[in-house]
Amino acid sequence: MASIELDRVSKLYGNGNYGVHEVDLTIPDGEFVIFLGPSGCGKSTTLRMIAGLESISSGDLRIGGKSVANVAPRDRNVAVVFQSYALYPHMSVRQNMAFGLKMRGTDAAVIDAKIADAANLLGLQSLLGRKPAALSGGQRQRVALGRAIVREPAAFLLDEPLSNLDAQLRAEMRLELVKLHRRLGRTIVHVTHDQVEAMTMGDRICIMRDGRLVQAGRPLEVYADPVNTFVARFLATPPMNLIPATLQAAPGEGLSVLTDSGAVLAVPARHRNAYGERVGRRVILGVRAEDFHESPDKPDWQKIAVRVVAVEALGAENVLIGQIAGQPTGKDDARPTGDDKPLEIAARLSRYFTAPVGSTVELYIDPLPMHLFDPETELVIARPSLMGATR
Amino acid sequence: MTSMDRNERPAFRRRFGLHFGLIVVCAIVLLPPLWVLRTSFVPEQLSYSNELMPAFTTDNYSALLSGRFGQSYLNSLIVALGSVLLALPFAATTGYAFARFRTGGRWARFAVLATQMLPPVALVLPTFTLFRSLELSNSLTGLIIVYAALNLPFLTWILMGFFEGIPVDLEWAAMTDGATAWGAFWRIVLPVSMPGIAAAGVLGFILAWNEFLFALVLSGPKTATIPVALAALQTSNGVQIAKVSAGVVLAILPLVVASRFIQRFIVQGLTFGSVK
Ligand SMILES: Nc1ncnc2c1ncn2[C@@H]1O[C@H](COP(=O)(O)OP(=O)(O)O)[C@@H](O)[C@H]1O
Ligand SMILES: [Mg+2]
Numbered sequence: 001m002a003s004i005e006l007d008r009v010s011k012l013y014g015n016g017n018y019g020v021h022e023v024d025l026t027i028p029d030g031e032f033v034i035f036l037g038p039s040g041c042g043k044s045t046t047l048r049m050i051a052g053l054e055s056i057s058s059g060d061l062r063i064g065g066k067s068v069a070n071v072a073p074r075d076r077n078v079a080v081v082f083q084s085y086a087l088y089p090h091m092s093v094r095q096n097m098a099f100g101l102k103m104r105g106t107d108a109a110v111i112d113a114k115i116a117d118a119a120n121l122l123g124l125q126s127l128l129g130r131k132p133a134a135l136s137g138g139q140r141q142r143v144a145l146g147r148a149i150v151r152e153p154a155a156f157l158l159d160e161p162l163s164n165l166d167a168q169l170r171a172e173m174r175l176e177l178v179k180l181h182r183r184l185g186r187t188i189v190h191v192t193h194d195q196v197e198a199m200t201m202g203d204r205i206c207i208m209r210d211g212r213l214v215q216a217g218r219p220l221e222v223y224a225d226p227v228n229t230f231v232a233r234f235l236a237t238p239p240m241n242l243i244p245a246t247l248q249a250a251p252g253e254g255l256s257v258l259t260d261s262g263a264v265l266a267v268p269a270r271h272r273n274a275y276g277e278r279v280g281r282r283v284i285l286g287v288r289a290e291d292f293h294e295s296p297d298k299p300d301w302q303k304i305a306v307r308v309v310a311v312e313a314l315g316a317e318n319v320l321i322g323q324i325a326g327q328p329t330g331k332d333d334a335r336p337t338g339d340d341k342p343l344e345i346a347a348r349l350s351r352y353f354t355a356p357v358g359s360t361v362e363l364y365i366d367p368l369p370m371h372l373f374d375p376e377t378e379l380v381i382a383r384p385s386l387m388g389a390t391r
Numbered sequence: 392m393t394s395m396d397r398n399e400r401p402a403f404r405r406r407f408g409l410h411f412g413l414i415v416v417c418a419i420v421l422l423p424p425l426w427v428l429r430t431s432f433v434p435e436q437l438s439y440s441n442e443l444m445p446a447f448t449t450d451n452y453s454a455l456l457s458g459r460f461g462q463s464y465l466n467s468l469i470v471a472l473g474s475v476l477l478a479l480p481f482a483a484t485t486g487y488a489f490a491r492f493r494t495g496g497r498w499a500r501f502a503v504l505a506t507q508m509l510p511p512v513a514l515v516l517p518t519f520t521l522f523r524s525l526e527l528s529n530s531l532t533g534l535i536i537v538y539a540a541l542n543l544p545f546l547t548w549i550l551m552g553f554f555e556g557i558p559v560d561l562e563w564a565a566m567t568d569g570a571t572a573w574g575a576f577w578r579i580v581l582p583v584s585m586p587g588i589a590a591a592g593v594l595g596f597i598l599a600w601n602e603f604l605f606a607l608v609l610s611g612p613k614t615a616t617i618p619v620a621l622a623a624l625q626t627s628n629g630v631q632i633a634k635v636s637a638g639v640v641l642a643i644l645p646l647v648v649a650s651r652f653i654q655r656f657i658v659q660g661l662t663f664g665s666v667k
Contacts, residue, residue, distance in 0.1 A: 053563045073566040080567045086560035090582045099578075103569030151568070 002064050002077070002154030002187045003029045004050060009059035011045050011211075019045040021211040022059065027189065027204075029064075032181045034219075035191045036198040037208035038234070043191040044083075046208070047157050050189065051080050064154065074103070079148035083160040085140045087132035093143050094128040100151040111150075118146040121180075138169045149180075155187035162197065174201055195235050199223065207231050224369070225385050229378040232286050232371065238319060238346035240371075243285040246329070247278045247372065257285050257372070261343065262326025263304050268367050274383035275372060283381065286371040289319070292347030293364045301364040308355045309344060318354070320347045325360050424643075431636035438633040451637035460638060462613065463620035468645075469531055470606075470616055471599040474538030475592050478546055483588060485543075486550030487576060491559070503544045511541075511604050519608050529611040537609065538599040545598070546591050553587030554580065593649045600645065617642045 004027040011020040020042040027033050035043045048054035049061060052073035061068055068076055079100070088096050094115060101111045119125045122142045132140055141161060148156055158177075162170045178201055181188050192198055198205050199219045206216040207230075215227045226232040226240070233239035243259050247267075250256040255267035255275055265285065267275060293301060306322035323342050347363060355361045372381045430438050431452070437445040455461070485503075488494040518537060519528060527533035557580055565575035581588070603618040610619055621638045624631055 048563070051563070051567050053566065072571070073563070074569045074571065076567070078567060080564065082560045082564060084558060084560045086558065086564040088561065088564070088579055088583070090585075099565070100568035103574070147564075147568070 003027060003062075004155060004187060004189070005060075005062040005065075006046075006050075007060040007062070009046070009049060009061055010057045011042070011049060011054060012057040018042075018211045020049070023208075023211075023213045025206060025213060025216060027187060030185050030187055031204060032178070032188045032190065032202045034198045034202035034205045035189065035208060036195065036205055036234070037193065037214075039193060041208040042211040043193075043208055044159055045211075047080070047159050047189060047191055050155075051078055051157055052076050053080075077153050078155045078157055079151050079153040081144045081148050081156070081158045081161045083163060085132075085144040085161075085164075087140055087143055087147070089132050092129055092131055093124060093135070093146075096132070096143060097147050097150050100147065104151075114150045114152075115146075118150045121149070122146050137164050137166075138173075141165060141173065145180075149184075152184075153186065155189065158188065158190045160191050160193070162192070163194070170197075177201060195237065198235070205235075207234065221385075221387055224387050225380070226286075226371070227380055229284060229286070229373050232373070232380075236288065238289045238348070241287045241289065241345040242373070243287065243324065243343065243345065244375070245283055245285045247275060247281055247283050249279050255279065257283065258329060259285060259324055259326070260329050261324040262328050263324045264326075265302055265304070265365060265367055265370075268300065268370075270368070271370075271383045275381060278372070278381060282375050284373040284375050284378075286373055286380075287345075287365060288369060289346045289348040291366040291369055292320075292345075292349065293366065294349050294353055296364045298366065300368070301366050303362055304365055305360050306345070306347070306363050307360045308357050310357060311353070311355060313351065315351065317351050318349050320349055320353065320355070320361075320363075321345075322347065322361075427636045427639050430633055431640045433633055435631060435633040438636075451633045452641075455634055455637050455641070459612065459615070459623075460617075460620050460641075463615045463617050464641065466531060466534075466610075466614055467600055467616040467642075470534045470538060471596045473531070473535040474542060474599045475595040477535060477539040478542040478595060479588065479592055481539075482543055482546035482550050482591070483581070486547045487554050487580065489547070489551045490554035491562075503547055506544045515604055515608050518605065522609060528609050529614055531614055533609055534606060534614065534616070537605050538602065541602070541605075542595040542598060546595050549591045549594070550584070550587065553584045553591075557583055590653050593653045597646055597649060600642075 004025075006023050006025045008022045008024055009020060010018060010022050013019050023042075023046060035046060037043055045054060049056050050063075052068065052071060056069060063071075063076060063078070088099065091099065097115050097118060098111050101114065106114075115128070116125075119128060122145060124139070124142055124146055127135065127139060127143070132143070135143065141164070144161065161177075162173050165173060174197060177188075177190070188202075190197070190201060202219065204216060205219050205222050207214045207222065209230055215222055215231050217225075222231065223235055226235065229240075229242055233242065243261075245257045245259040248256055248258055250266060253272065254269075255272055257265045257267060259265070292304075296303070305325040306320070307325050308320060308322050310321040312319040312321065321344055323344055349363075369386060371383070373379065374381060429444065432447055432449065433440070433444070434446055434448050434450065456464075489500055489503075522528040522533050522537075525533075527536065561579050561583065562572075562575040565579045566572065570578060600616075601618060602616075603622070606616045606619045607622070610616060615623070617638070621635060621642065624635050624638060
């Protein structure tokens with residue numbers, strides 16, 4: 001049993017900086033959880049604290065229900081795969097994999113059997129006699145994983161294990177890791193700064209920023225309902241468009257959003273109650289790139305004029321970079337980027353879409369998934385989730 | 392084929408010029424030691440002759456080795472090896488502590504370096520007085536202790552550098568794999584840094600092998616090391632230049648071997664592929 005509980009865990013470094021700040025998180029036994037965040041946000045530090053390689057400055061950490069504050073790394077029964085792989089350079093692949101078992105006094109015959117199993121699983125049979133120096137990056141990665149697997153630890157802690165691999169190998173290993181988790185059923189904490197890994201691999205994503213846990217939830221939940229603009233932008237490429245705007249009353253009981261560039265977007269009736277009390281206030285309108293469309297396929301999609309700045313052809317789709325056209329309102333105090341560049345939005349359109357640079361095209365926004373954020377706090381203005389709801 | 396020849400010609404000329412220059416420089420540098428080598432095989436009476444090889448003899452060597460010099464040679468080997476073997480464990484553990492932990496702070500690191508700045512003359516008399524009262528003067532044990540002490544700061548500093556170059560991930564991996572902190576040091580860090588430790592050991596050996604001042608003050612006739620024995624050759628019966636030459640050749644021999652080792656160890660990378 002290896003649930004992992006972080007109870008207001010902080011790491012205060014000697015230079016007075018918090019590497020990790022009051023992280024609260026419970027990882028149930030067997031969960032595949034992703035730590036996602038930009039470089040320097042405290043992912044590795046958190047992982048090292050769980051492994052016992054870094055002391056905890058305050059808070060409590062429990063593995064399998066027991067506080068491990070005073071438990072040495074070797075007694076925590078967790079295996080770590082480091083970003084650098086950290087293979088023992090003077091040992092063969094076989095010896096690397098055997099090391100952890102030997103340290104625990106396992107029988108030689110048992111060690112051999114376990115290594116054979118793991119080598120089979122990871123396709124390392126022909127490499128067992130080699131030293132790490134004679135392996136490719138992908139092979140080293142698999143050896144590092146094998147070294148962890150043979151120990152059958154209660155939890156795996158993986159620190160950006162795929163970041164040194166080329167794109168194709170990374171895609172393969174993503175799948176392999178997911179299969180491995182299904183087969184072993186052990187707790188896995190997987191650190192990454194890659195959103196594709198985060199969205200596709202885990203049961204749950206924990207998004208970190210500046211040492212704090214910003215949001216934790218199932219990948220699609222976090223995607224659909226980000227708690228703030230940081231999460232909204234971080235979890236997608238291109239990131240969610242954040243458009244400074246004002247919420248205003250519309251004829252009837254309606255609400256609409258007036259962007260600073262002068263475009264008007266009616267708020268779907270479904271969100272009216274939640275946003276009602278913000279009428280007349282500044283907001284940031286969040287629209288995902290894929291919620292722009294080239295043609296009005298649904299009656300509630302709303303027309304918006306966009307001046308084309310560039311069209312990036314990605315093969316499977318074209319991404320339009322443009323500026324919302326309209327009569328500017330003269331308010332731009334809420335612009336999130338804070339620079340003087342006119343706000344640019346990104347729209348994911350079909351690969352057949354083309355338009356000359358400088359021309360103005362009409363796009364259609366699906367308003368239902370939109371979010372409004374508070375420009376001061378950057379927090380989302382809560383509204384009922386669409387998850388599980390029918391349209 | 393012809394086009395290749397034409398392409399290679401300028402390269403050849405450049406290389407010839409380069410090699411010619413290098414040969415001249417080497418000749419200038421090597422001439423004195425080569426002359427020493429030559430003199431060591433020439434009878435004492437003919438040693439100042441201008442002829443290249445007036446006569447050939449190995450008498451200088453046999454005379455040296457049958458006398459006190461053979462004993463000195465052995466003494467030097469014992470003292471140099473002994474002091475390095477004594478100093479290395481301390482240097483390795485201290486260097487590791489400095490590299491990985493805050494042990495002793497900046498002050499301790501500076502203190503280790505500072506000992507290297509004291510002129511040896513300032514140390515030799517107190518050491519002599521101390522050793523005489525401990526009955527360690529005139530003994531190889533005394534010299535071993537002195538050289539180990541002289542080597543310690545230097546070896547510590549070198550090894551600290553080597554340990555700092557070893558990714559801490561390796562130790563962390565070992566510790567999650569079930570090793571204690573000491574186990575990680577013993578089973579991972581030490582083997583991985585073997586080339587560095589060997590190189591440091593060779594440097595320490597050379598330092599002890601060449602040391603003269605302490606050896607002169609602390610050794611007696613039976614415990615003299617090579618530098619002392621060589622000096623004795625120069626003063627007892629005038630300068631016996633042929634014998635001194637033979638002694639110098641013998642003294643250099645281990646250093647030539649050692650320098651080959653150093654090259655190999657230092658060229659060999661430290662972590663050879665543990666990390667991407
Ligand atoms: N030993 C250390 N001393 C001081 N600050 C550190 C130390 N290790 C990491 N940090 C800081 O803690 C923060 C989190 O680091 P880290 O956990 O490595 O981030 P991540 O793995 O998310 O990129 C960073 O700002 C980093 O500079
Ligand atoms: Mg990291």
